[in-house]
Amino acid sequence: MSSNLEKESSAGRPRSEEAHRAILDATLQLLAEVGFSALTVEGVATRAGVGKATIYRRWPSKLPLVVEAFSQLPALEESDTGNLRDDLKKMLRSYLNLFNSTPLATVLPSLAGELAHNPELSELLNPVIRGRRQPLTRALERARDRGEIAEGIDLDIAADLVVGPIAVRLFFGGGPISPKIVGPIVDTALRGIQTSAV
Amino acid sequence: MSSNLEKESSAGRPRSEEAHRAILDATLQLLAEVGFSALTVEGVATRAGVGKATIYRRWPSKLPLVVEAFSQLPALEESDTGNLRDDLKKMLRSYLNLFNSTPLATVLPSLAGELAHNPELSELLNPVIRGRRQPLTRALERARDRGEIAEGIDLDIAADLVVGPIAVRLFFGGGPISPKIVGPIVDTALRGIQTSAV
DNA sequence: ATAAGAACGAAACGTATAGTATCGTAATAG
DNA sequence: CTATTACGATACTATACGTTTCGTTCTTAT
Numbered sequence: 001m002s003s004n005l006e007k008e009s010s011a012g013r014p015r016s017e018e019a020h021r022a023i024l025d026a027t028l029q030l031l032a033e034v035g036f037s038a039l040t041v042e043g044v045a046t047r048a049g050v051g052k053a054t055i056y057r058r059w060p061s062k063l064p065l066v067v068e069a070f071s072q073l074p075a076l077e078e079s080d081t082g083n084l085r086d087d088l089k090k091m092l093r094s095y096l097n098l099f100n101s102t103p104l105a106t107v108l109p110s111l112a113g114e115l116a117h118n119p120e121l122s123e124l125l126n127p128v129i130r131g132r133r134q135p136l137t138r139a140l141e142r143a144r145d146r147g148e149i150a151e152g153i154d155l156d157i158a159a160d161l162v163v164g165p166i167a168v169r170l171f172f173g174g175g176p177i178s179p180k181i182v183g184p185i186v187d188t189a190l191r192g193i194q195t196s197a198v
Numbered sequence: 199m200s201s202n203l204e205k206e207s208s209a210g211r212p213r214s215e216e217a218h219r220a221i222l223d224a225t226l227q228l229l230a231e232v233g234f235s236a237l238t239v240e241g242v243a244t245r246a247g248v249g250k251a252t253i254y255r256r257w258p259s260k261l262p263l264v265v266e267a268f269s270q271l272p273a274l275e276e277s278d279t280g281n282l283r284d285d286l287k288k289m290l291r292s293y294l295n296l297f298n299s300t301p302l303a304t305v306l307p308s309l310a311g312e313l314a315h316n317p318e319l320s321e322l323l324n325p326v327i328r329g330r331r332q333p334l335t336r337a338l339e340r341a342r343d344r345g346e347i348a349e350g351i352d353l354d355i356a357a358d359l360v361v362g363p364i365a366v367r368l369f370f371g372g373g374p375i376s377p378k379i380v381g382p383i384v385d386t387a388l389r390g391i392q393t394s395a396v
Numbered sequence: 397a398t399a400a401g402a403a404c405g406a407a408a409c410g411t412a413t414a415g416t417a418t419c420g421t422a423a424t425a426g
Numbered sequence: 427c428t429a430t431t432a433c434g435a436t437a438c439t440a441t442a443c444g445t446t447t448c449g450t451t452c453t454t455a456t
Contacts, residue, residue, distance in 0.1 A: 011453070012452085012453065013401080013402050013403045013404070013451070013453055014452085014453070015403065015404095016403075016404075019404080032314075033315065035314070037233060040442085040443065040444085041443085042442075042443065042444075045405090049405085050405065051403095051406060052405090052445080053404080053405080053406095053447090054404065054405075056446095057404095085392075105314075109314045110314060111311070112311055112370060113234075113308050113309070113312060115307070115370070116230075116233070116308055117233045117236070117308065126372060129370055147393065149393065150389070150390070150392060153386060153391055154386070157363060160362065160366045161386055161387060162391075163362070163366055164358065164365055164366050165359055165362045167366050168361055171365065171369065172324075174320060181355070184352055185358075185359070188351060188355050188390075189391055190391050191348070191390040191392065192389045192391075193347060193348065193359065193387055193388050193390075194282070194283075194346060194347070194388040195346060195347065209424070209425045209429065209430045210423085210429085210430040210431025210432070211422070211423040211430080211431050212423080212424065212432075213433095214432075214433075217433080238414070239414085239415075240414070240415085247434085248433080249433065250416085250434090250435090251416090251417085251418095251432090251433080251434080251435090252432075252433065254416085255432075
């Protein structure tokens, strides 16, 4: 039971690593192009240049396939400069850059829209999504320990305040998101909207 | 050409207002239950208790049907108390209440997820969505004119800062959103996260 | 060498469901 | 009362999904 999970049979053709990667890549591409509902195993097979049986041999359905493909996308990159403002800007900027180099920007809304109707996907994907925010949470906790956070601030709300504007633009903005907005967003979130005189 | 668009034929059975409403209601229900992609005209017809032809007689495809159904959902309710903090809390609280009394909470993520892949829907729906935020924009503009907004604050970012946390919870939170979080969100956004000493 | 075993890509199969067209019936205007 | 239009129901046709089957290719062990 505790032996190697990968190699169990002594003979026969081994599974192709190349096909594995091609399948996951094709899944991400199609997820970005057509969304979760319109994604079909047949489409993935064609795009990846493999037979459908090759996919069903590894994943029982498109659901775990999508979850594994999404899990391979890069997450927030940790930053610990000793200063909250710099940490936030650094993390958000590098994350926004991923929107250009990966299908993240289209995959995220697509999956989010599906979560509401698909409890099974929700159950599999929510832990993954939650884990990806940890670098942000940790940066805020470090700032709190350094005394950088004002009294009575809920860290969850603080995190949502920083991420929220980007999420709104991602979901409803339509166009690409410039990394230039990170500065104003973080500055505004840290300082507040109101005049200090109020 | 410039005559009445509604009544053009002098004889024959008039279109049923009841069927019209039933179709739009069924569309919203199904949109919330199964999402945009899985929504079918056939399903809407069954749920509404009408024939498919009755739907196709009025809308050429499910796309404009969905747009019209969504447009009927209530928008942000204007508030002008003379104080930004009160306006924001009032508007957001009443909007969150709509999440319980309408399918808004599930329809919004569902449509947002589709916008990324469906340019046609995007074109039809984005103006509608933008229009729904106007009460928020106007409240911020009034506050700016009263001098309540700090120097150098971008009003778009300010708006996103207030709406963002709710959007994040709506899309990724899973569960229901308590109106109790409106207070902390607005207070944090107005005052800022950081200690004033920094 | 060679036989056995497993995975490979391609393609055939059966099913489900979409959108369209057609039916007899019901409701309104002249 | 007759003409006209909308109504709900249903039959039709085509597409395309997930599943399974097929001959072939690759790897290991004898």
